[in-house]
Amino acid sequence: MDIKKLTDELAVSRQIAASDLPAIKAAGFRAIVCNRPDGEGPDQPNFSEIEAAAGKHDIEAYYLPTESGKVGDAEGIQFGELMHALPKPVLAYCRTGTRSATLWALSEAPRRSLPDIIAAGKEAGYDLSALARRIANGGKVPVERAVASHDIVIIGAGAAGIAAASSLLARDRNLDIAIIDPADVHYYQPGWTMVGAGVFEPGATVREMAAVLPREVHWIKAAVAAFEPEKNSVVLEGCRVVSYKQLIVCPGLKLDWHAIEGLPETLGQNGVTSNYRYDLAPYTWQLVRQLRGGRALFTQPPMPIKCAGAPQKAMYLSSDHWRRSGFLDHIDVEFFNAGAVLFGVADYVPALMEYVKRYDIALNFGFNLSAIDGPGKRAIFKRTLENGTVESVTREFDMIHVVPPQKAPDFIRVSPLVDKAGWVDVDPATLRHKTYSNVFALGDAANTTNAKTAAAARKQAPVVAHNVLASLGKLKGEAAYDGYGSCPLTVERGKIVLAEFLYGGKVVSTLPLIDGRRPSRLAWLLKERILPPLYWHGMLKGREWLSRPELVG
Numbered sequence: 001m002d003i004k005k006l007t008d009e010l011a012v013s014r015q016i017a018a019s020d021l022p023a024i025k026a027a028g029f030r031a032i033v034c035n036r037p038d039g040e041g042p043d044q045p046n047f048s049e050i051e052a053a054a055g056k057h058d059i060e061a062y063y064l065p066t067e068s069g070k071v072g073d074a075e076g077i078q079f080g081e082l083m084h085a086l087p088k089p090v091l092a093y094c095r096t097g098t099r100s101a102t103l104w105a106l107s108e109a110p111r112r113s114l115p116d117i118i119a120a121g122k123e124a125g126y127d128l129s130a131l132a133r134r135i136a137n138g139g140k141v142p143v144e145r146a147v148a149s150h151d152i153v154i155i156g157a158g159a160a161g162i163a164a165a166s167s168l169l170a171r172d173r174n175l176d177i178a179i180i181d182p183a184d185v186h187y188y189q190p191g192w193t194m195v196g197a198g199v200f201e202p203g204a205t206v207r208e209m210a211a212v213l214p215r216e217v218h219w220i221k222a223a224v225a226a227f228e229p230e231k232n233s234v235v236l237e238g239c240r241v242v243s244y245k246q247l248i249v250c251p252g253l254k255l256d257w258h259a260i261e262g263l264p265e266t267l268g269q270n271g272v273t274s275n276y277r278y279d280l281a282p283y284t285w286q287l288v289r290q291l292r293g294g295r296a297l298f299t300q301p302p303m304p305i306k307c308a309g310a311p312q313k314a315m316y317l318s319s320d321h322w323r324r325s326g327f328l329d330h331i332d333v334e335f336f337n338a339g340a341v342l343f344g345v346a347d348y349v350p351a352l353m354e355y356v357k358r359y360d361i362a363l364n365f366g367f368n369l370s371a372i373d374g375p376g377k378r379a380i381f382k383r384t385l386e387n388g389t390v391e392s393v394t395r396e397f398d399m400i401h402v403v404p405p406q407k408a409p410d411f412i413r414v415s416p417l418v419d420k421a422g423w424v425d426v427d428p429a430t431l432r433h434k435t436y437s438n439v440f441a442l443g444d445a446a447n448t449t450n451a452k453t454a455a456a457a458r459k460q461a462p463v464v465a466h467n468v469l470a471s472l473g474k475l476k477g478e479a480a481y482d483g484y485g486s487c488p489l490t491v492e493r494g495k496i497v498l499a500e501f502l503y504g505g506k507v508v509s510t511l512p513l514i515d516g517r518r519p520s521r522l523a524w525l526l527k528e529r530i531l532p533p534l535y536w537h538g539m540l541k542g543r544e545w546l547s548r549p550e551l552v553g
Contacts, residue, residue: 003027004097004124009088012100012124016093017045018053025057030087033079035103036094037065044095060086066099073140076106083107101126109139114225114237115410122414129416132226137239148220150178152468153234153244155224157181157209159189159539160250160443160457165217166542167465172474178218178242180234186212187278188535190454193310193490196275196284196401197317199528206278212540224251227415229436246468247436249417249424250443251409253306253452259405266374271399275314276306287399288318293330294398297379299369300337301405306444306452308344309487309499311337311403312352318401319359320492333361334395336381338368344451345505347517348489348497355491355519367393369402408445423447428503429480429552431464438471440464449503451485458539459484462549479549484508488527496523510546 001020005011015036016024024032032054034047047063054061062082066075083090083104092100105117105128114135121128128135133142152168154161157179165177191205213219220242226235234242255276257264266272273284296318300311315335322328335356342349342356342363356363364381370392371380379400381393407413413422417433424441425434428448433439442460444452459481466479483503488496498516500508509516514523538545 002097003091004126006101006104006120006124010083010090010092010104012097012104012126013091013093014096015041015044016050016091018049021050021053021057021059024091025059027091029059029089029091031060031062031090033062033064033082033086033090033092033100034094035064035066035079035092035100037067040068041095062086064103066094066103068095068099071099071102071106073106076103076109076139079103080107097124098126101128102131105131105135106139109135109137113410114235115414118226118414119410129226129414132228132235133239133241136225136235136237142239147233147241147243148178149243150218151176151244151472152178152246152248153242154179154248154250155181155234156249156251156443156445157183157186157213157219158250158252158443158457159454159535160252160461161248162186162212162214162540163457163461163542164248164250164442164464166214166540167461167544168468168542169214169216170542170544171465171469173216175216176218177214177216178220178244179213180220180222180224180236180242181209182221182223184209188532190307190535191532192275192278192281193313193317194528195281196273196288196314197321197490197493198285198289199493202278202282204532207536212536214542224411226411227417229416229433229439232438245438246471247439248464248468249412249439249441249445250457251412251445253406253444254409256405256407260369260402261371261380262374263372263402263404266372267402270374271377271397272372272374272402273399274402274404275310276403284314284318284401288321291322291331291399292327295332295334295396297395297397297400298333298335299379299400299402300335300339301403302338302368303344304452305403305406307487308451309489311335311401312342313490314401315361316355316359316489316491317493319355319361323359324493328359333359334364335361336364336367336369336379336395338366340365343489343499345499345501345507347505347507348499351497351518352489352491372400372402412445417441419447421447428483430467430478431460431481432467440468448481448483450481450483451487451501453485453487454535454539455486455500456484459547461539462544462547466549466551477551478553480552482550486510488523488531490524490527491519494524495519495521496527498523498526 051061194200298315367381419425
């Protein structure tokens, strides 16, 4: 037997024998379903033999034969009805388990998301991606319908997606471009740190999506369900299909709040906040202003995350407010970082350490937040010791700023576009997919090793724009991205350590007047006054100031 679990209620396997029933019983199964027609193979026992053996072990047995390669809509519905009626857990089997997994996928389509179904199949060893259109259509074979088609399709209307579209249009206003994104609004996420410090108003960081999308772009207001790169197609929820000549993938990240036990239930109350959410950044500022004494915790999960400096930006600005207000001596500030260093580029650490000492911040490395008890005001961290054992450490708090673990969106992680870690697999210089030459990716979901920041997307967008047009025969040469990323580390109100670096942590400076390794008033003015309009009126409009791509071929 080779039993593979799909859910807590269902597992599938290849052909079983009557002699397997004792082990199936011992494994706790209460019912079995045969999805293989009798006589399909010369080494196959008849269902009646399996049924008789199952009866001896008080296991219910049902026969739902399905011809290989011909799983119909009716069979999927019947399988779902059986699963509803049978005692659980159930073991379904066929020749290899694939038909049983297929039947389950189709029966679950009306209730479960396509990425969840594909992911469960993948975890069990079954590639269900060929069923994408049927799953997106509620488990039924889709009726042939007209397919929307565009020369260039962009997935995601965040900073990377709109910047890429605008950079393309800056080179050719007549391009046929579609952007797929279900969101109604667009956020300037780098501003949320400033909202959490009372510097920006929340409304300054949000605009209607229709107001920021280029007029020439077709906006498909829908969610992506699956990719079919072999067919140059994208499947949307509801089974609408969009085809393309060139695809640009930039959907951003998924914030995995549920990875921390108890966190979703307590966010926005009990002193638990996060600048990583638009609606919670004002609560951060409220907590900072109200705190007069006690313990304030700030957390950072394992990398990668968007803007690796943001967790400590919140900590420095909060500490600075408490210092200016005269309460810092009564507040214990602690930083719990799942990583091993304060900042990934060593050149900037000395300047940051000066502020760690100024604010008397206790640094805790190797600690990953695993659970939180909001009403009890307790945070539980896990730490792996040198001998390999995992230690649990509990800290009480009066305020805690949480940064959740982050990963690519579900529909990306189960797609054929990703590497083993679940990120879109691209060449780090050209940002072209390593397998599909007409697919590009930029922004947070790509597997490039740069910092995941808006500054990185600003430099990547022109590179992708040039290389896409070169692929279409409209431009010559190849553009290369050097890994540029920038992180304005707000160490106090009015001063910033402006970290700028390339692949490999090589330090660079785009503004000669600013020494990024020292706190700077000029860098603060850049963050507060210049970068927001540069974002709205420059980056999102295709104006490539200081970001023109370098051609390498």
